[in-house]
Amino acid sequence: MPRPKSLTPEDLAAAALAVIDREGLPGLSMRAVAQELGMGTMSLYRYVSERTELEALVLDLVLSTVDIRPPESSWQNQIVALVERVRDAVARHPNVIPLTMAHRHRSPALLRWSESVLEVLSANGFTGARRVVALRCLIGYLIGAMQLEHLGPLSGTGTAVMAGRTEFPLLAETATAARSLGDEFHHGLAVVVRGLEGS
Amino acid sequence: MPRPKSLTPEDLAAAALAVIDREGLPGLSMRAVAQELGMGTMSLYRYVSERTELEALVLDLVLSTVDIRPPESSWQNQIVALVERVRDAVARHPNVIPLTMAHRHRSPALLRWSESVLEVLSANGFTGARRVVALRCLIGYLIGAMQLEHLGPLSGTGTAVMAGRTEFPLLAETATAARSLGDEFHHGLAVVVRGLEGS
DNA sequence: CCCTGTAGGCGTGCGCTGTACGCCTACGCC
DNA sequence: GGCGTAGGCGTACAGCGCACGCCTACAGGG
Numbered sequence: 430m431p432r433p434k435s436l437t438p439e440d441l442a443a444a445a446l447a448v449i450d451r452e453g454l455p456g457l458s459m460r461a462v463a464q465e466l467g468m469g470t471m472s473l474y475r476y477v478s479e480r481t482e483l484e485a486l487v488l489d490l491v492l493s494t495v496d497i498r499p500p501e502s503s504w505q506n507q508i509v510a511l512v513e514r515v516r517d518a519v520a521r522h523p524n525v526i527p528l529t530m531a532h533r534h535r536s537p538a539l540l541r542w543s544e545s546v547l548e549v550l551s552a553n554g555f556t557g558a559r560r561v562v563a564l565r566c567l568i569g570y571l572i573g574a575m576q577l578e579h580l581g582p583l584s585g586t587g588t589a590v591m592a593g594r595t596e597f598p599l600l601a602e603t604a605t606a607a608r609s610l611g612d613e614f615h616h617g618l619a620v621v622v623r624g625l626e627g628s
Numbered sequence: 629m630p631r632p633k634s635l636t637p638e639d640l641a642a643a644a645l646a647v648i649d650r651e652g653l654p655g656l657s658m659r660a661v662a663q664e665l666g667m668g669t670m671s672l673y674r675y676v677s678e679r680t681e682l683e684a685l686v687l688d689l690v691l692s693t694v695d696i697r698p699p700e701s702s703w704q705n706q707i708v709a710l711v712e713r714v715r716d717a718v719a720r721h722p723n724v725i726p727l728t729m730a731h732r733h734r735s736p737a738l739l740r741w742s743e744s745v746l747e748v749l750s751a752n753g754f755t756g757a758r759r760v761v762a763l764r765c766l767i768g769y770l771i772g773a774m775q776l777e778h779l780g781p782l783s784g785t786g787t788a789v790m791a792g793r794t795e796f797p798l799l800a801e802t803a804t805a806a807r808s809l810g811d812e813f814h815h816g817l818a819v820v821v822r823g824l825e826g827s
Numbered sequence: 828c829c830c831t832g833t834a835g836g837c838g839t840g841c842g843c844t845g846t847a848c849g850c851c852t853a854c855g856c857c
Numbered sequence: 858g859g860c861g862t863a864g865g866c867g868t869a870c871a872g873c874g875c876a877c878g879c880c881t882a883c884a885g886g887g
Contacts, residue, residue, distance in 0.1 A: 431833040432883045457873065469837040471875080480874065530775050531695040540796055551639025561806045562815040567681065569796035570765070573772020576729050577764065584701060584731055598748035607760045616767060630862040631854045659846065668866040670846080679845065 434475070438464070441476050442490040445483055449524045457484075485532040491525055492538035494518050497545040504553040505622050511546055512571050512618055515539075519575060526579040530572050543568070563625050570621045574614050632772055635665070640675050641689040648723045681773075684731040691737035692726055694716050696744040703752040704821050710745055711770050711817055714738075718774060725778040729771050741769070754824075762824050769820045773813050791800070 444465040459480060463470040495514045499507035519526060529584045533539050546567065548593050550560050595601070607613070630727035645662040648656050663668040667819060676682045694713045718725060732738050743764065749759050794800070806812070 430884050432833070432835050432881085458872080460872085463837095470840080471877095472836045474875075476834060498751035528746055529704070529777065530772075538801060539815060544796045544799050547802055551798060557805055558809050559808055561802050562819060564802060565806075565812055566769070566816045566819050569772035569776050570820075572775070573729075573768035573770070573774070574764065576771070577768050580730065597743040599750060600739060600743050603760050603763060604748055606756055607764075608762055609756050613716065613761060615763055616757070618764045620761065620765050620827050621769075621820060622823070623826050624819035624821070627822050627826075628818050629855050631852085631864050633864070657843085659843090662866095670848095670867080671865045673846075674864060 442486040445487045454524045484528050485535040488528045488532045489536040489538050491522050492536055497542050500550050504549055507549045526575050641685040642685045653723045683685050683727050684734040687727045687731045688735040688737050690721050691735055696741050703748055706748045725774050
C-alpha cells in the first residue's frame with residue numbers, strides 16, 4: 430500500500446467553495462482550486478474525474494448542513510421549514526445557486542432531503558401522482574425562486590431600469606413595489622403550499 | 629454613408645439558434661456562429677458587443693413567437709394559457725432553456741409577456757404586494773419547472789437510477805410513478821394557480 | 828533495514844474559448 | 858470619379874479543461 434491520499438473529498442469541496450465565495454462562480458477553475466490547495470492542477474484529477482464532479486461536490490458540501498428532520502407542527506409548516514432551510518443554506522453561499530439546478534441529482538444531501546419531504550407528504554395523504562406533482566412543485570419553486578432572487582431579483586438593480594419604462598406601466602409599478610417588499614421567497618412559498626392543500 | 633450592414637439582429641439570432649439546436653448549448657461559440665453565417669469570427673462583434681448579448685438575442689427570438697393576448701376565459705385559465713405558451717415556445721428549442729433564467733430581463737418579448745400577465749392579475753383584484761408575489765411565483769415556477777424537466781426530469785433517465793436505490797424508498801417510488809405521469813408541468817401549474825386564488 | 832510495487836503528485840502540451848487591436852476594402856454620397 | 862465612413866476579418870493572447878507520462882513518497886514483505 431503506497432502513499433495515502435492527502436485530501437478528503439470534503440477538503441477539495443471546501444477549497445473550491447472558498448474560491449467560489451471569494452471570486453464568484455466564473456472564478457472557479459481547476460487551476461484556481463489547485464492553487465488554493467497549494468498543489469498542481471493535475472493533482473485534482475486524482476480525486477475527481479471532471480470539473481463537473483467537483484461542482485457536485487461543492488453543492489453537496491453546502492447542502493450537507495441542512496437539518497432534514499421536520500419540526501413538530503402542521504404538515505404545511507413542516508414543508509415550509511424544510512424548503513426554507515435549503516434556501517437559507519444556499520443563501521449563505523449565493524454564488525453556488527446556479528449549481529443547485531445542474532447537480533441536484535448527484536447530491537446525496539439533496540436526495541435525503543427529498544426523501545424527508547416525501548415522508549411528510551406521505552404521512553398527510555399525498556400518494557401517487559399527487560405526491561409526484563407536489564414534490565416537483567416544491568423543488569421547481571425552490572430552485573426557480575432562488576435563481577430569480579440571485580441573478581437580478583425583481584427587487585434589485587435590474588428592476589430600477591424597468592421602473593423607469595413607461596411602455597410597461599404595470600411592470601414598472603410592480604418593480605417599484607417589489608423593492609420595498611420584504612421576504613418575497615416566503616410569501617411565494619406560502620402560495621405554493623396553499624395550492625398543494627387543495628390539490 | 630458607407631457599406632450597409634448585411635445582417636439583421638434576427639439573422640444573427642437565427643444562426644446562433646440553429647447552432648444551439650444542432651449542437652447543444654455548449655456548442656455555441658462565436659466561431660461556430662460565424663461559420664454558420666459564412667463570415668469571420670470578429671465580424672459578429674459589429675452586431676453584438678459580447679457573447680452574452682448574442683445569447684439574449686437568441687432568447688428573445690424564441691420568445692418573440694408567443695402570443696401575449698390572454699384568451700377569453702376565467703383569469704385562472706388566462707394565466708395558465710399565458711404560462712404554457714411560453715413553455716411551449718421554449719420547448720421547441722430545449723437547449724435554450726438555461727438562457728431563459730440568465731437573460732430574462734433583457735428580452736423585450738418576456739417583458740411584454742410579463743406586462744400582459746400583470747394586466748390579467750390587475751383586472752382580477754391583484755394589487756400591491758400580492759401582485760408582486762403572484763408574478764414572482766409564476767415566473768419562478770415557469771423557469772424552475774422548465775429547467776427541471778429539461779436537464780434530468782423526475783420522469784427521465786436520471787431517475788431510473790434513483791428508482792433502484794433502496795435507501796430512499798419513497799424517492800424510488802416517486803421516481804417510478806413520475807415516469808408514467810403525463811404532463812407534470814401542467815399539474816404543477818394548476819397547483820400554483822390554485823394557491824394564488826387564496827392568497 | 829533495505830527493497831520493491833503501487834499510486835499520489837505534477838509538468839508539459841493541445842485544442843478550444845472569448846475578444847482586443849488594427850488593417851483592408853466595399854460602398855453610398857458629393 | 859474620388860472620398861470618407863464603417864463593415865468585414867486576420868492575427869494574437871490569455872485562459873480554460875484535461876490527456877499523457879514522468880518522478881517519487883510511501884507501506885509492506887523479506
